[in-house]
Amino acid sequence: MRRRDFIIAFGRAAALPILWPLATQAQKSTEPYRLAYLALLPGENATFAKSVLQRLQELGYHEGQNMVWDYRSADGRADRLAQLAAELVQTGPDVLIAGFGTLAAKAAIAATRSIPIVFTAVGDPVGAGLIKSLRQPGGNATGISALATDIAAKKLQMLNDLVPGKRLVAVLCNPDTPFTALALEQVKKAAAVIGTPLQVYEARTLDEVPKAIGKVVEGGAASMLVLEDPVLIGAMHQTTELVAKARLPAIFGPREYAAAGGLIAYGPDQTQLSRKGADYVDKILKGALPASLPVEQPTKFELVINLKVARALELTIPPILLASAGRGDRINVAVCCGA
Template sequence: MLAGLLLLLAACSGTDGESGGEAQGGQAGEQVNIGISQLVEHPSLDQAREGFVAALEDAGYKEGENLAIDYQNAQGDVNNNMTIAQKLVNDDNDLILGIATSSVQAITQTTQDIPVLFTAITDPVKAGLVESMENPGGNVTGTSDTHPDAIKNTIASIKEFFPEAKTVGIVYNSGEENAVVNVESAKKAIEENGLTSVEATVSSSSEVKQATESLVGRMDVLYVPKDNTVVSALESVLTVANEQKIPAFVGEGDSVERGGFASYGLNYHDLGYSTGEMAVEVLKGKAPSEISVGIPENLELMVNKQTAELLGVQFTEEQQKKITFVE
């Protein structure tokens, strides 16, 4: 009887070992459940989410096989964030991804136990998500979409392309923390470049067009920061700007592709992919506190060719060498 029992225990141990190896390698095995909370749908955030999922798939976590994703969208209403966070926590997900600052804040207020990753966050330290970029602490880490030179370079390019410009209009949601951080940085860069700023604030996407119209006649160029409320209604902003032949400098490469004039931008799919690679590390046993917050590695000056033609902008040979034109 004793010999039989020992053989049975050895067999069970061998089976567990094989199962654990398969799960760590991302092969068919234990089911992995991941919750995703996204504040609003717009191209930058959507691409970040798609990049995140792509990294998981490349590591062997296949949706519909050994991976289940519960994607929830707050539809731009921050009041929905907490309800979503509570659902994802109560469903005992193995990991939760938050996309946009307020979505992640709701998750971190709801759980200190489940690993939490974030992406497309302007300032995770100021938002209270991590202790520092190098040493996040707790159960949270992820990627910031703010390259230290992005806003500074974008504002400086205003003087390069429109040397006669004096006033920069800014439309943003004063209740969106990441937008406020972006605007503070932009205003500093505006002042450093000898420009002045005028602002119009909104609380919802339905107010964006009217706010932009209120700046007509008071601005030479427009700056649209990384603001989820405004960017989700970017077409209404650009309608006003293009009708009035006002150049719209934007905070994201995706917004250039949608018709903004120019930006020093980054690839949000790549940003999300980096976050997905972090998720793989966590699923394999690494604590979020051991993974430093990532930032974009590369910036490129992106200009929308059609918008430039609409505005009648001519580029020198030197300028063309450093511009990535999009249509």
């Protein structure tokens, strides 16, 4: 019997949490584990999925030996996720891994309530209705949350350090994302405390992004904070090109924004999140129930500054900006594109 079949048969039995590991140990099988990865963004196989695979190899799982790896990407088209998730479920994976963002995790859970699911970077899994609570997920899904309670407020403070004088800050966001609602609330509270004027601009689709940035420029904002979600990340290159053309200092989330021409990227270390996701896969394959594996939150962050963009904007990066990100080994500070 495959491990997934055992999970389906016994995973919902509340009286068996102690017997579960013993029972799985008895399931000796020469079949390789089948793992499936559902990606929303193009290139996840070279970034997030690659980090998952590297960690799995460290844990003893190797393609062609004891593991089969199935990868599907929607290439930025959220409307394709449901079909791809269904295709992966049909392959009979032991664990289904949901890549970056909430939408991939939602599609995976909608496709199956029996196969264990590990999500690797969901902003607000409780608010999105994916799990019951961080401590007790309660279903067939668990994993890593990318939500840090004060990160959006820290981004606002960085912009104030970079462009002093309490000048207007534009916030670009997709209000339909649960994570955005929490982050926007944090930003508004922080703005009220430090006396910074804010103006929110919404973009729910890729087509709305350039229109929203055009309104930002027309509104006379001195800088911009992007509350990224899968939609806005899909417009990453377009966004960095438009703000560069407008000579608008902006701060983003994932480090890929800085490499794409963004001024500053500050957020959870995505490599660490992916590697932790692999640890969850390992635990489940060894008998742990997703319902009882607490969802972890990020513990390491990275701040990346694009010096080439800073020079083009004639900006001096103040030392206090680096200090405002945090202290200790939880922060990885780097610069890029200095040539």
